[in-house]
Every structure is written in structure tokens, then in C-alpha cells.
Amino acid sequence: MDVKNQTLLIESQYFPSVNFYQALAGYENLLIEKFEHYQKVSYRNRCYLAGPNGRMILSVPLTKGKNQRTVMKDVRISNEEKWQSLHWKTLVSAYRRSPWFEYYEPELEALYEKPFEYLLDWNMACMEWANNKLGLSQTITFTDGYEKTVSGVDDMRDKLVPGIVPEDSPVYTQVFEDRTGFLRGMSILDLLFCEGKQAAEIISQAK
Secondary structure: OOOOOOEEEEEOOOOOEHHHHHHHOOOOEEEEEOOOEOOOOOOOOEEEEEEOOEEEEEEOOEOHHHOOOOEHHHOEEOOOOOHHHHHHHHHHHHHOOOOOHHHHHHHHHHHOOOOOOEHHHHHHHHHHHHHHHHOOOOEEEEOOOOOOOOOOOEEOOOOOEOOEOOOOOOOOOOOOHHHHOOOOOOEHHHHHHHHHHHHHHHHHHHO
16 A cells, blocks of 8 residues: 555554554554444454464453444453463464564563553553564554544555455565465564564565
């Protein structure tokens, strides 16, 4: 997508996909939609990893979020189960042999040990962590109400959905690529663990 405005409007995602960051490249500002209704089967509460047997899903369990009439800012995480511990163990299992996992491990493990009540807060913490590792400096703000059409921004809300990945998605070397072939549309974590400090350059080149 060509950058026509300075601001990208998009929904929050759990450790956003590589394609999220591909879309973000070139923008000065990021506007996160927080007044939309939660949508099931989306990147909002799930991210995808490249595992030894193919695509793996990490899904944040929700309470009211299962009802699509719930406004995104009010969607609560169900912390009855130790989902953060499970997600972390899955990440360790899938990426412990990747070139850069140990480099990011201490800070990322600490993030997975912090309690969160709301999905939006967790998503933002994940995105801010990833943005920091990518060296991004976009100004991040939130919508103050829901509008179907927003002027002066490039609206990417609901344009990125699981299972539909742009053909120009960045290509890089994945841990289990020899077994599964290259898997597109993975979480930014996959790119960071595999390419480390080259991740931002790979995204910009694909843009």
C-alpha cells in the first residue's frame, strides 16, 4: 500500500504480524482503534508462529471478548488459566534454536510474567516491546470514538486477517523452513528471533 497520509489507522494486535509492520513502514504516526467491536478469529487476540510441524497459534483467552458486541477497550482477559506461562513455554520450544532467541529472552520472559486485565493493554505492551526492538519511533495514539470513515489517515482496519497474506510479504530464513517451507503472515516475533537486528531492514525492503 502506498503511503498517502502521515497516519496509519489500524486495530491492535497480539504481537502484530510481520505484515502489520510492513504496512506501518513509512508512516510517522500510528492510530490504534480502541472503540471498535471486538472481532473473533482475528489478530486481536492471537498470533501465529512457525513451528516444527507448521503454523502454530497462540490465543489469549477472553471473558467478555467472546461477545462481538463488546467494545475493544473493554475486552477482558481470562486469567483463570496460566495462559502467559503456556505461551512462553510454546515460544521457548519453537524458537530456542533460532539465532536471536537468547538475545531477546530475558526481557520477553519478563513481559510474559506481568499481569494484565485488558486485552488492549496487553497488545500495546507487546507492540511497544516489538517496536523498541525494531527501532521504530512512530507516535502512537488512540481513537476517541468509533467512526466508520476517518479522514486524513490511511485506514487499514480489518484489512489484515489470518489466512489471507499479501503476496509481497517479507521473506526470510525460518527455523523449520526445511521441513515446512516458508510460512507467511507470522508474528513479528518470528522475524525477530530469526533475523534479529536485520528485521527492520527486511521489512523496509519488502515495502
